[in-house]
Amino acid sequence: TQTPAIPLSDGNTIPQVGLGVWRTPDDVAAPVVKTALDAGYRHIDTAAIYGNEEGVGEGIRSSGVDRKDVFLTTKLWNDSQGFDSTLKAFDESLKRLGTDYVDLYLIHWPAPRKGLYVDTWKAFVRLKTEGRARSIGVSNFYPEHLEMIIAETGEEPVINQIELHPDFQQKAARQAHAPRRIVTESWSPLGQGQLLDDPTIGAVARKHGRTPAQTIIRWHIDNGLVVIPKSVTPSRIEENFQVFDFKLDDDDLAAIAALDRADARIGPDPKTAD
Numbered sequence: 001t002q003t004p005a006i007p008l009s010d011g012n013t014i015p016q017v018g019l020g021v022w023r024t025p026d027d028v029a030a031p032v033v034k035t036a037l038d039a040g041y042r043h044i045d046t047a048a049i050y051g052n053e054e055g056v057g058e059g060i061r062s063s064g065v066d067r068k069d070v071f072l073t074t075k076l077w078n079d080s081q082g083f084d085s086t087l088k089a090f091d092e093s094l095k096r097l098g099t100d101y102v103d104l105y106l107i108h109w110p111a112p113r114k115g116l117y118v119d120t121w122k123a124f125v126r127l128k129t130e131g132r133a134r135s136i137g138v139s140n141f142y143p144e145h146l147e148m149i150i151a152e153t154g155e156e157p158v159i160n161q162i163e164l165h166p167d168f169q170q171k172a173a174r175q176a177h178a179p180r181r182i183v184t185e186s187w188s189p190l191g192q193g194q195l196l197d198d199p200t201i202g203a204v205a206r207k208h209g210r211t212p213a214q215t216i217i218r219w220h221i222d223n224g225l226v227v228i229p230k231s232v233t234p235s236r237i238e239e240n241f242q243v244f245d246f247k248l249d250d251d252d253l254a255a256i257a258a259l260d261r262a263d264a265r266i267g268p269d270p271k272t273a274d
């Protein structure tokens with residue numbers, strides 16, 4: 001089974017399910033990425049700060065899957081923000097990845113106290129024009145940060161990758177993205193594993209004869225979100241991709257909708273994180 005392709009506002013598409021490789025050391029990343037590509041994944045989500053771009057690049061090459069058939073995302077780390085430093089950091093990422101383009105380049109955090117995300121976005125627009133970043137987007141941006149970069153450049157990010165899981169559903173952010181056709185991508189989609197024991201998730205999972213992880217990933221899919229679950233365990237990597245032959249119904253979606261809580265954020269608040 002293949003992962004559905006979600007259209008981006010720039011005319012490209014992104015595979016809806018990808019593999020996240022945060023906290024996956026460089027030497028582990030290569031076999032993990034190969035395992036995922038063997039299992040059918042065609043989308044890998046890394047970042048300069050993860051320290052595994054070399055392993056990710058090696059994993060793609062060793063899989064035998066054509067580079068053009070893999071959707072590869074990396075991210076600019078906060079200490080590289082600024083126009084010239086962004087261009088330099090991008091070159092270094094490409095070199096580590098061993099490729100001459102990425103499918104998606106993201107500003108990892110707005111880091112508003114630095115005051116550099118607009119200059120950074122101007123460099124992203126140049127990388128997009130050069131074709132070395134096929135699509136450009138952001139991560140952890142509040143609507144006010146999105147409006148700022150659009151006002152300053154006229155260029156809309158195609159994606160905002162934000163923390164999103166069944167108990168932290170980010171409805172305000174999703175409502176702000178919709179009119180601009182900004183795709184919402186869920187990071188820590190499984191709540192870093194914390195949600196796998198939730199009784200509501202468990203009941204829906206049993207009803208469909210699926211695992212809790214598959215049920216949560218399917219919830220992201222049925223909400224139109226792009227989702228990048230992480231695992232380094234081959235059986236779980238495969239399990240997390242067996243999600244294209246069932247669907248949650250209205251009762252399931254209503255039960256999971258009720259899990260949303262304002263205080264369920266796991267990661268830092270992007271307003272203050274840098």
Ligand code: NAD
Nearest residue numbers: 020021022139187188189190191192193213229230231236
């Ligand atoms: P996640 O929500 O994907 O949870 C991963 C954890 O869940 C695993 O470490 C494992 O413990 C468990 N797990 C996964 N599959 C399982 C299964 N089938 N059965 C049982 N347990 C399972 O957490 P994450 O890694 O924080 O997020 C996913 C990806 O999102 C990251 O790898 C990274 O690529 C991205 N991310 C981005 C940002 C950002 O600021 N942009 C921040 C955090 C994560």
